[in-house]
Amino acid sequence: MQSKSNLDCFLRSTTPVVQSQFLQKHEIRNLNPLWHPWEREVVEYFTLGDLWNCFDELSAYGAGVPITLANGETVVQYYVPYLSAIQIFISNTTVREETESGDSETRDSGSDSFSDDSECDKACRWDGTSSEEGGFEQDCLSHLNNRLGHLYFQYFERSTPYGRVPLMDKINGLAERYPGLMSLRSVHLSPASWMAIAWYPIYHIPMGRTIKDLSTCFLTYHTLSSSFQDMDLDDDTEGTHVKRKEGEGVSLPPFGLATYKMQDNVWVSGNCGRDHERLASLLSVADSWLKQLRVQHHDFNHFMGIRNG
Template sequence: MIFDSGSTQSNLDCFLHCTTPTIKSHFLCKSEIRNLNRLWHPWEREKVEYFTLGDLWNCYDEWSAYGAGVPIGLNSNETLVQYYVPYLSAIQIFTSSREETESGDGERDSISDSYSDESELWRWDGCSSEEGGSDQDSLWHVNNRLGYLYFQYFERTTPYGRVPLMDKINGLSRRYPGLISLRSVDLSPASWMAVAWYPIYHIPMGRTIKDLSTCFLTYHTLSSSFQDMNPEDNIENPKKKRNEGDDISLLPFGLATYKMQGDVWVSGSCGQDLERLMSLLSVADSWLKQLRVEHHDFNYFTGIRRG
C-alpha cells in the first residue's frame, strides 16, 4: 500500500476520523421542542435534531467485532492499516428526572439503587456505593444543571479481562433499557462517555513499529446541548460544515494516550499534532475535575497512581 503524499491528513487525523461514530439524525416534533429543558436547551429553534443511544451503539457494532481500521502513513512513504477494538471505559448519563426516565416505547424504567461487582455501577441517591457522598451531594444539588445521575459505569478490569464495547452495552442494557431508548435531547450537558481503543493487528503484517502499540482514550459528550459545537469546524477544515439532516458525528472533546513511544502520531501538521494532543489531554483532565470524577483508565494512561 502506497502512502498518498498529497494527503493533508496526519496520522492523528486519520485515527480520530476512523474512530468517530457517525449517527443517524432525527428531528423533534414542535410539541416536544416546547417541552425541552430550557437550562440545557436555551435557544429557540424551529427544528431540533437528536440521536438515540441505541443508534450510537450501533456505530460500534462492526468495530467491536472486527476492529476499526486506521490508515497510518510511514516515513518510507508507505501505509499500513492498524485495527483498534473499542471498549467502554466510562459513562455517566444525567437526565432531568430523578424518579423515572421515559423510554422510547412508552414504558418507564424506575430508578433504583444498584451496584455491580464488576465495576462501579450505581444510580444517584446522594452518595456513592463505595464512598461517602458529601462532596458530590453538594455538587449535584447546588448545580441543578447537571440533572440526576441515571446511570454510571467505570471499567476497572485489565484490558485482557474486558469485552468489546457493543458486548458490554448489550449486557448492561438488559438491566438498564434507557441505555438504548434515551435520546441526546433527554440528556444533561454533563452526560459523557470514554472509549478505550486497543490495537489488535495491522495489515500488512511483519512491521515492528513502537507506536503501533499506542492505546487511545477518547472522550465524547452525549447531550444535544453540544451538538452544534463542533471544535474542528473552524480549525481543521473550515469549508466543511455540517448541514441540517446530515448524520451527527461525535468527535472527541478529549483524548489520552498510552505507550506513545515514537513520532508516528505527532509527525504531521508542522508540530500541530503534538499541540493538539496536549490540548485534548488538558480538556479531558479539566472535564473530569469539574465533575469530580476519578477515571481509572485516565489515571493509568497518564501515569497517575492512586494509593
C-alpha cells in the same frame, strides 16, 4: 495542501456519526431550557441505541486507521473499542416517563449505582477486577449542581485490557438492567452526560512483521447530549469535524483525549506542530472535565501513570 497526519486519520476513523431524527415542534417547546437555551426551528437528535449501532461492526473487527510510517509505507492499524466510562444525567421528567413506561428500575438507579466506602477505595486502583455500576464517592452528589440533572446510570471499567469485552457486548449486557441505555434520546440528556472509549490496537495490514511504533492506545471522550450539537471544535484540523447537512447524521468528535505508549514520531509528525498543541489541549480538557465532575476515571489515571490508594 498539508497532508493529514496520522492523528487526524485516527480521529476521523474513530469518530461516530449517528443516524439522526427530528423533533416535532411541540416536542421542541418541551425541552429543558437550561440544557437548550437556544430557540431553534429544527432540532436533530439521536437515540443511544443508534449510537451503539455505530460501534457494532467496530466491536467485531476493529476500526481501520491508515497510518503512514517514517519510510513512507502505509499500513492499516485496527483498533477495538471498549467502554471505559459513562455517566448519563437526565431530567426528572424523563425519569417519570421511563418509570411509567414500565422501567421500574430506572427511578432509583442513580443512587443504587453508587458503591460503599470500601468499593470506592478499590475503584480508585487499577486492580484487575471487573467494575460494577458505581465508582465515584457518594458525597460527591452534594457537590453536583441541579443543572446536571438526575444520574440515571454510570459505569467505570476497572478490569485490565485483556479482561474486557468489546463495547457492543458490554452495552448489550448493561442494557438488560438499564433499558434506557437503548431508548433515551440525546435531547433529554444533560450537558454533563459523557462517555469515554478505550481503543486498543489488535493487528495491522499488511501483516508479517512487528511494528513496535503502533502499540499506542487511545482514550477518547465524547459528549452524549444534544446541548453541544451545534458547537464547533476550535482545535479542528484537516476537516476532522466537517460541517454537515441536516439529516446526514450527528457527528460526535472527541472533546478530550488521552494516550498511552504514544510514539511522537508516528502520530504527530507534520501538521506544522499543530498536533502537539492539539494533543495537549485535548488532554487538558479531559482532565478538567473529570475534575469538574469530581470523577475518578480509572483508565485515565492508568494512562497518566497515576497510582491511587
